[in-house]
Amino acid sequence: MYNPNAAGAANTESGSRLFVYEVVGLSQNQVTDNLNYPIRRSGSVFITVPYNRMNEEMRRITRMGAQIVSIRPLTGGSVGNGQATSANLRQTVKSENQPKPMIPTKHKTDIPVNIYKPNNPFIGKCISNQELVREGGEGTVRHLKFDISGGNLRYLEGQSIGIIPPGTDENGKPHKLRLYSIASTRHGDDEDDKTVSLCVRQLVYKHPETGETVYGVCSTYLCNLKPGDEVKITGPVGKEMLLPDDPEATIIMMGTGTGIAPFRAFLWRMFKEQHEDYKFKGLAWLFFGIPYTANILYKDELEELAQKFPNNFRLTYAISREQKNPEGGKMYIQDRIKENADEIWQLLQKPNTHVYICGLKGMEGGIDEGMSVAAAKFGVNWSEYQKQLRKEERWHVETY
Numbered sequence: 001m002y003n004p005n006a007a008g009a010a011n012t013e014s015g016s017r018l019f020v021y022e023v024v025g026l027s028q029n030q031v032t033d034n035l036n037y038p039i040r041r042s043g044s045v046f047i048t049v050p051y052n053r054m055n056e057e058m059r060r061i062t063r064m065g066a067q068i069v070s071i072r073p074l075t076g077g078s079v080g081n082g083q084a085t086s087a088n089l090r091q092t093v094k095s096e097n098q099p100k101p102m103i104p105t106k107h108k109t110d111i112p113v114n115i116y117k118p119n120n121p122f123i124g125k126c127i128s129n130q131e132l133v134r135e136g137g138e139g140t141v142r143h144l145k146f147d148i149s150g151g152n153l154r155y156l157e158g159q160s161i162g163i164i165p166p167g168t169d170e171n172g173k174p175h176k177l178r179l180y181s182i183a184s185t186r187h188g189d190d191e192d193d194k195t196v197s198l199c200v201r202q203l204v205y206k207h208p209e210t211g212e213t214v215y216g217v218c219s220t221y222l223c224n225l226k227p228g229d230e231v232k233i234t235g236p237v238g239k240e241m242l243l244p245d246d247p248e249a250t251i252i253m254m255g256t257g258t259g260i261a262p263f264r265a266f267l268w269r270m271f272k273e274q275h276e277d278y279k280f281k282g283l284a285w286l287f288f289g290i291p292y293t294a295n296i297l298y299k300d301e302l303e304e305l306a307q308k309f310p311n312n313f314r315l316t317y318a319i320s321r322e323q324k325n326p327e328g329g330k331m332y333i334q335d336r337i338k339e340n341a342d343e344i345w346q347l348l349q350k351p352n353t354h355v356y357i358c359g360l361k362g363m364e365g366g367i368d369e370g371m372s373v374a375a376a377k378f379g380v381n382w383s384e385y386q387k388q389l390r391k392e393e394r395w396h397v398e399t400y
């Protein structure tokens with residue numbers, strides 16, 4: 001017969017870390033109804049399990065018709081060298097009633113790629129070009145919408161398109177294409193399947209030797225486009241940042257600057273559009289790093305969504321020049337990740353949680369730092385765990 005205290009007795013076992021399973025569904029069980037066991041009003045039961053019995057206990061709990069909804073280490077639990085790995089930790093949270101494990105993001109054949117190649121690009125037309133940075137903000141970032149009707153160009157949220165700027169480079173050769181993440185859903189901002197939108201920051205920097213101001217070729221070209229101007233478009237490309245089909249998934253998004261582009265597409269698909277085949281009921285959590293409040297791209301729309309869907313959408317800003325981290329330094333996205341690392345870690349234990357990182361190259365280092373600390377509390381080596389997440393197509397990165 002099931003004896004929940006058996007696990008507790010194992011507290012004295014040496015060489016074994018202790019974990020606490022949060023279990024639901026035991027109260028509905030005839031056998032457990034007779035047990036003298038503290039079942040919370042929420043229906044959760046907390047069971048302490050030594051590392052080396054995790055699988056056994058999991059099977060036992062599943063047999064009882066219950067479900068493990070979270071696993072955490074027991075603070076002050078016995079010290080041991082039992083190293084939990086991503087695979088066996090994940091295995092323990094799996095049960096028949098849980099969401100399907102490892103949902104392949106998309107059937108590979110459904111993904112449109114390279115419909116238009118550089119030697120025969122699609123000629124789109126600029127419909128609108130709006131500034132996204134408000135007064136007091138830094139730099140220029142534009143929301144551009146292109147007409148793509150009259151061709152075969154189609155795309156999915158999370159993909160990119162190529163833009164070929166006009167003219168030639170310093171060698172007299174035609175400019176090479178530059179990639180830009182698509183900021184609209186597959187249906188476009190007007191939901192008529194006739195447009196694609198981008199979020200483009202004009203690259204401006206001081207030449208390190210001459211000190212002269214240099215303007216990026218393609219970004220400057222795009223930021224200066226006028227409605228009616230023609231644009232050479234290639235693609236779409238990219239399979240890394242696709243959304244899973246599962247409407248119950250947890251989608252954690254970490255973006256800096258124009259890294260918001262794919263996330264705008266995700267969020268519009270989840271919350272703004274209505275679909276027969278996709279009604280999002282999961283959790284979307286956006287961490288957005290920017291220098292100033294005036295640089296929060298799509299601010300009003302994001303905040304409106306957060307207000308309208310408080311149970312399904314969380315919005316966390318890291319405003320580096322205005323907010324301070326706990327050490328008194330600038331608040332970067334990695335500081336927000338560290339602040340919330342335990343919760344992110346818990347969410348990652350669900351097999352249908354996906355993390356997406358998009359924006360400036362270099363942002364991953366800080367995120368790994370934060371996650372390493374959270375994972376270490378569970379005796380897990382983060383880089384090993386992350387490898388497993390990547391294998392499962394649950395850790396998605398596109399930085400540039």
Ligand SMILES: Cc1cc2nc3c(=O)[nH]c(=O)nc-3n(C[C@H](O)[C@H](O)[C@H](O)COP(=O)(O)OP(=O)(O)OC[C@H]3O[C@@H](n4cnc5c(N)ncnc54)[C@H](O)[C@@H]3O)c2cc1C
Pocket residue numbers: 160178179180181182199200201202203205206207208215216217218219220258259261398399400
């Ligand atoms: C998958 C992907 C998605 C992308 N999505 C977006 C997006 O959504 N929005 C967006 O705005 N951009 C995006 N980019 C970046 C985009 O492709 C271009 O790289 C960017 O717009 C700059 O192109 P450019 O032609 O303006 O600059 P270029 O004229 O090509 O100049 C870029 C070059 O300038 C030099 N340079 C740049 N900064 C400095 C510096 N500080 N000091 C010295 N030299 C420097 C470097 O040599 C660099 O290669 C994405 C890139 C990738 C790969």
